[in-house]
Amino acid sequence: MSIIADYHMHSHHSGDSESPMEEMIESAMLKGLSEICFTEHLDLDYPELPDLPPEPFTLDIPSFKKELFSLREKYKDKITIRFGIEIGMQSQVAKDNLSAAESEEFDFIIASQHLVDGRDPFYPDFWEPDTVENIMNRFFEVTLENIKLFPDFDVLGHLDYIARYVPEGDTTYSYQRFKEKIDPILEYLVANGKGLDVNSKVLAYSETLPPNPCPEALMRFKELGGKIITFGSDAHNPGKVACGFDRIRQIALDAGFTEYYTFEGRKAIAHTL
Ligand SMILES: [Zn+2]
Ligand SMILES: [Zn+2]
Numbered sequence: 001m002s003i004i005a006d007y008h009m010h011s012h013h014s015g016d017s018e019s020p021m022e023e024m025i026e027s028a029m030l031k032g033l034s035e036i037c038f039t040e041h042l043d044l045d046y047p048e049l050p051d052l053p054p055e056p057f058t059l060d061i062p063s064f065k066k067e068l069f070s071l072r073e074k075y076k077d078k079i080t081i082r083f084g085i086e087i088g089m090q091s092q093v094a095k096d097n098l099s100a101a102e103s104e105e106f107d108f109i110i111a112s113q114h115l116v117d118g119r120d121p122f123y124p125d126f127w128e129p130d131t132v133e134n135i136m137n138r139f140f141e142v143t144l145e146n147i148k149l150f151p152d153f154d155v156l157g158h159l160d161y162i163a164r165y166v167p168e169g170d171t172t173y174s175y176q177r178f179k180e181k182i183d184p185i186l187e188y189l190v191a192n193g194k195g196l197d198v199n200s201k202v203l204a205y206s207e208t209l210p211p212n213p214c215p216e217a218l219m220r221f222k223e224l225g226g227k228i229i230t231f232g233s234d235a236h237n238p239g240k241v242a243c244g245f246d247r248i249r250q251i252a253l254d255a256g257f258t259e260y261y262t263f264e265g266r267k268a269i270a271h272t273l
Pocket of ligand 2 (some may be wrong): 010220
């Protein structure tokens, strides 16, 4: 068995990708996938960044939808194409995010925490003002606050995203060390029938970093009664589609999962892992 669906992909409709949708689709077919979901970024009130234009992650949803629906029709005999979105959470935009989620009949919504108190961990100076431990604790705290403010999602994106961007060589992060902060997030997801995005993006460029969530956190989700997982490469270009999928499949099996999910019209559909 192998995973048939990549449920976290970006194209030129996202502010940090220039990839044509059609190239992403062709790549997915070459890799043997039978279903994909485009999950373009909507990350409102994003801070000003040195290498991106102002408000880089607004999303022209009608234009995204138009192109997706036309490609869905073109490829309908070859691959299933779902209409998704990755919504970046911040407390001050929770209401706008709820409106955006309702504005279209999305198949699938990922809620993601990319920022901590309006700052982006991708940039090295983010880490200067405080200890890695304090910053990570804060990241998990705001994630929990935000999923309560924005409950209209299907899976939480890359749970421990911030661990991707710690200063090089830093070994502060482990599930065990942040258990007190991570468990309430997982418990909330389980209690509300939400899932986790098992995100293989880092496997495309790092030999040492674990996928997100790390295997121990995924195992904990299962222990707590978590059922819904989706697999996503978080590819922003065609070469990364379905990257690391054999590895994340094995990690999910080792965590005790026997099923993974795809979505249609926000309804979860189980597949044998
Ligand atoms: Zn993301
Ligand atoms: Zn993404």
